[in-house]
């Protein structure tokens with residue numbers, strides 16, 4: 001019993017590095033600020049694992065929970081990092097937008113283990129549509145690389161047009 005307590009105490013000393021860099025020049029939000037509606041979804045549901053800045057819960061201080069979180073963050077950032085999105089090639093951005101749409105419409109992202117403890121990150125069907133429709137619009141803008149493509153793609157965004165915009169977008173590509 002004492003051994004267990006000792007081991008638990010000992011692993012507390014091994015802390016993973018914190019993922020808490022400030023928002024930099026290559027962050028999506030710096031170069032291509034999405035409309036508030038989209039920004040909010042990404043902030044609430046994605047940035048903790050897919051950017052260089054995580055909002056840590058208090059229990060991240062407790063090991064091995066902190067290690068487990070760090071492995072999700074490293075795994076997530078390795079695949080898609082919104083803090084570096086603006087530095088991705090056009091091709092890579094397009095691929096990632098595609099993947100975002102697939103992951104959210106397939107209910108694979110955000111991870112279930114995350115929404116279980118972050119109820120406000122569980123996406124509603126409307127939010128999933130918002131991200132998926134945004135993807136279709138962005139894809140059409142990608143052929144004009146110098147444009148602030150996210151900004152203009154979302155310029156005329158509103159909730160009502162989402163459902164009707166989704167169908168023609170699928171045909172036009």
Ligand code: HEC
Nearest residue numbers: 045046048049072075076079080099100103109110111114
């Ligand atoms: C708790 C951490 C976590 C959260 C929150 C999270 N992800 Fe992920 N994401 C991961 C991990 C880890 C991977 C690596 C693959 C896997 O394990 O499924 C991943 C993979 C992905 C991929 C695959 C990238 C590729 O190149 O194929 C996409 C796209 C993605 N996530 C989008 C999102 C979006 C969009 C959100 C928010 C709606 C989100 N994720 C929220 C951890 C997370």
